[in-house]
Amino acid sequence: LDRDDVINAWKAYISQLFNDIRQDVEVDEQNLEGPSILKSEVLHAISIGKVRKAVGPDEIPMEAIKLIEEDNLDLVVKLFNRIYETGRLPEEWLKSTFVVILKKQHPKACNDYRLISLMSHMLKTFLRVLHARIRSKCEFDLDDAQFGFR
Structure with missing residues (x-):
């Protein structure tokens, strides 16, 4: 196989592998607003970010994000x-490097x-903020007797 054949095989x-066949979900755009993201949420998301991990396409390591003044x-x-x-x-955050x-x-x-x-580690940081918000909302709504799938 030549290089082009290998590249085409990986593309296919x-x-x-990432073909999403799920149907789009109807979103009630009237009820999308939530409170603004707080500095404390961003600080927490940064603090739990793992260091010494490979960088994404933006080449910004988590170590640099942790040094933000x-x-x-x-x-x-x-x-x-x-x-x-x-x-x-941001468009750059939507790109990934496959290894x-x-x-x-x-x-x-x-x-x-x-x-x-x-x-991108910046994307991961943003997603950590969202994840924490979703998790706290779910924890609030779950019954105390609910132990599995938390």
């Missing part, structure tokens, strides 16, 4: 709130490799 494999943190909070209000992520890791000794097909996706 990844397209099939107070003045610049306000800009991050402002950015996160803008994204939260508009529902639009393949060998699973089997003598690979013959794409599924003989483990495929991982490296994404």
Whole structure:
């Protein structure tokens, strides 16, 4: 196989792997507003970010995000709130770098490799803020007797 054949095989494999056949969900746009993202939420999301991890396409390591000073943190909070209000992520955050890791000794097909996706640490930080909000809402709504699937 030449290089182009290999690239095309991986493109086809990844397209099939990430083909989302779910139906779109109806969203009540009247009821989408929530409270603004707070600096404390962003600080917490940054504090739990893992260091010494591979960077995404933007090449910003988590170590650099953890070094953001107070003045610049306000800009991050402002950015996160803008994204939260508009529902639009920066284009760069929507890109991922795929890395393949060998699973089997003598690979013959794409599924003989483990495929991982490296994404922006800024996106991960933003998603941590959203995850914490969703989790706290779910915890509030769940009965105290609910133990599984928390």
